[in-house]
Amino acid sequence: EAGVTQFPSHSVIEKGQTVTLRCDPISGHDNLYWYRRVMGKEIKFLLHFVKESKQDESGMPNNRFLAERTGGTYSTLKVQPAELEDSGVYFCASSLGQGNLYEQYFGPGTRLTVT
Amino acid sequence: AQSVTQLDSQVPVFEEAPVELRCNYSSSVSVYLFWYVQYPNQGLQLLLKYLSGSTLVKGINGFEAEFNKSQTSFHLRKPSVHISDTAEYFCAVSPYNQGGKLIFGQGTELSVKP
Numbered sequence: 623e624a625g626v627t628q629f630p631s632h633s634v635i636e637k638g639q640t641v642t643l644r645c646d647p648i649s650g651h652d653n654l655y656w657y658r659r660v661m662g663k664e665i666k667f668l669l670h671f672v673k674e675s676k677q678d679e680s681g682m683p684n685n686r687f688l689a690e691r692t693g694g695t696y697s698t699l700k701v702q703p704a705e706l707e708d709s710g711v712y713f714c715a716s717s718l719g720q721g722n723l724y725e726q727y728f729g730p731g732t733r734l735t736v737t
Numbered sequence: 738a739q740s741v742t743q744l745d746s747q748v749p750v751f752e753e754a755p756v757e758l759r760c761n762y763s764s765s766v767s768v769y770l771f772w773y774v775q776y777p778n779q780g781l782q783l784l785l786k787y788l789s790g791s792t793l794v795k796g797i798n799g800f801e802a803e804f805n806k807s808q809t810s811f812h813l814r815k816p817s818v819h820i821s822d823t824a825e826y827f828c829a830v831s832p833y834n835q836g837g838k839l840i841f842g843q844g845t846e847l848s849v850k851p
């Protein structure tokens with residue numbers, strides 16, 4: 623069974639540009655989470671999808687971030703326009719269903735560098 | 738609100754020695770507790786979790802953790818470490834009935850030396 627995959631693994635962009643990160647959860651997992659780790663800081667929750675619906679987006683830093691999960695499968699996280707403080711590692715995680723919320727499987731992360 | 742404090746940012750230890758990675762948390766609501774490990778160039782992997790029941794939890798790779806409610810701690814231990822345990826370890830909590838989101842500590846880098 624394939625794990626959670628993320629694309630790209632690395633992205634280097636200039637301030638003001640747009641970047642789209644993609645996450646493919648484990649097949650059949652209804653729950654999808656995005657987290658971010660800024661260098662030297664803790665991993666922080668961004669948002670949670672249940673299928674295609676946003677269940678909790680309390681961690682989204684501002685309206686430059688837009689997350690979608692079309693058809694309840696893969697998810698994208700777009701940053702537009704990117705700022706220097708957006709640099710960090712973006713992790714995606716998925717879990718099966720209501721009874722398995724606490725069994726999250728993480729992807730390897732996307733390292734975003736904004737210059 | 739919840740917060741998690743990992744008391745050591747780096748822990749160097751010799752192979753076959755015991756190790757304890759410390760974690761304290763603060764929360765106004767009940768939480769579940771977790772330890773994750775991240776090996777180089779990989780995603781986070783669940784080591785163990787405490788949801789209910791016995792306060793001593795055993796996980797993968799010989800790790801265990803003990804939940805202490807009065808001290809709001811969830812320290813991770815292993816009696817004898819291997820070189821392959823070199824990784825970054827994260828303590829996390831998840832508040833009851835909040836969809837499973839995780840609140841992480843800052844991470845502890847465990848370095849096992851021969």
